[in-house]
Amino acid sequence: MTLLTEATDVFAAADTTGRCIVAFLAKRQPVLPGAFGAGERAAIASVLRSLQAEDWRLSVRAMFDPQGAGEPTAFDTGFAHAVDVAGAFEAPSLSAALAGTIRLEQAGWSRRFATEWLLGPREFATVGGTGDAAAHEWGFVALWEWNDAWAAATGPQRREYDAECDVAFAGDVALDISIAGRHRLDWASSWHHIGIWEAPSIAAVDAAMRGHEHAADFKFTTSRHFIGRRRPLADLIAMDRGTA
Amino acid sequence: MSDCIWIHYARPRPHWYGLNATAKQAKQANWQAVAAASLQQGGTCLGTYHVRGQHDFETVELWRFPSAEAAFAHWSGLMAAGYGECNAFANNIGLASGAPP
Numbered sequence: 001m002t003l004l005t006e007a008t009d010v011f012a013a014a015d016t017t018g019r020c021i022v023a024f025l026a027k028r029q030p031v032l033p034g035a036f037g038a039g040e041r042a043a044i045a046s047v048l049r050s051l052q053a054e055d056w057r058l059s060v061r062a063m064f065d066p067q068g069a070g071e072p073t074a075f076d077t078g079f080a081h082a083v084d085v086a087g088a089f090e091a092p093s094l095s096a097a098l099a100g101t102i103r104l105e106q107a108g109w110s111r112r113f114a115t116e117w118l119l120g121p122r123e124f125a126t127v128g129g130t131g132d133a134a135a136h137e138w139g140f141v142a143l144w145e146w147n148d149a150w151a152a153a154t155g156p157q158r159r160e161y162d163a164e165c166d167v168a169f170a171g172d173v174a175l176d177i178s179i180a181g182r183h184r185l186d187w188a189s190s191w192h193h194i195g196i197w198e199a200p201s202i203a204a205v206d207a208a209m210r211g212h213e214h215a216a217d218f219k220f221t222t223s224r225h226f227i228g229r230r231r232p233l234a235d236l237i238a239m240d241r242g243t244a
Numbered sequence: 245m246s247d248c249i250w251i252h253y254a255r256p257r258p259h260w261y262g263l264n265a266t267a268k269q270a271k272q273a274n275w276q277a278v279a280a281a282s283l284q285q286g287g288t289c290l291g292t293y294h295v296r297g298q299h300d301f302e303t304v305e306l307w308r309f310p311s312a313e314a315a316f317a318h319w320s321g322l323m324a325a326g327y328g329e330c331n332a333f334a335n336n337i338g339l340a341s342g343a344p345p
């Protein structure tokens with residue numbers, strides 16, 4: 001696969017060619033009595049178990065540690081965003097990813113959430129932080145597109161920009177942030193890439209963003225960011241709208 | 245194999261308008277070669293439609309592909325040929341539901 005932009009000192013091209021992210025930005029829907037309950041929750045859990053058996057990874061944590069990740073998790077984002085839940089799975093192929101979203105929706109997910117699914121192949125491998133990433137409970141989801149200024153820039157200008165951003169990414173890792181690589185979304189979205197971090201705190205993410213601003217990261221990208229706290233996916237599905 | 249629809253919205257980026265006709269034609273020829281290869285490999289182009297009057301983009305182009313991977317291959321070929329450097333875009337993929345119309 002041709003990378004949209006080249007590998008860097010921090011990011012290496014992935015050797016898991018073909019694996020595909022299934023990211024989701026989900027907003028809880030008002031649920032009428034009888035429309036969503038224990039039956040739908042059990043059906044979604046059953047689909048998730050099937051996906052696990054089909055070599056899916058059912059959390060960002062599992063992208064770093066496929067064997068030790070435990071139950072499916074996602075990030076609780078409703079305190080800061082119109083989106084209530086943000087998260088990501090990883091499927092073994094594009095076709096499996098697309099079919100999997102429909103299996104989940106039909107099991108009852110669509111009764112619970114209005115969801116923007118974002119699918120695409122892995123480009124860069126994971127980059128671990130400096131500490132115990134499994135203990136980190138904050139997630140940061142970045143979506144971005146290369147903007148008109150990037151499109152008009154020359155090759156040398158883009159390489160200089162990549163080198164500047166790489167300094168910022170090295171700073172992220174030094175803040176004990178783990179980066180789940182990079183996936184490509186452009187074939188089925190207006191976004192070009194997604195990057196997801198596990199971070200020790202919101203303060204660490206804020207410090208990292210200052211580093212990216214200093215590196216002029218956003219002169220060539222238009223971005224949207226989400227931050228949330230890791231919770232079991234089953235709890236996020238079960239939660240009533242508006243409750244903590 | 246599964247029947248997929250692929251929906252592609254596009255508009256020229258600002259610097260496209262500064263290219264001369266020869267440069268534009270050379271790029272368009274490369275993109276047309278990618279489309280021809282996709283047609284050869286089982287894709288079907290359903291047409292390109294003008295939507296500028298009621299949308300952020302200028303055109304919408306519809307394709308059917310035999311798989312999600314075929315849609316990705318088509319798009320990846322266009323991007324490797326510099327399409328995204330000259331066009332802003334938004335894409336979508338859908339799997340045929342099998343439901344009657």
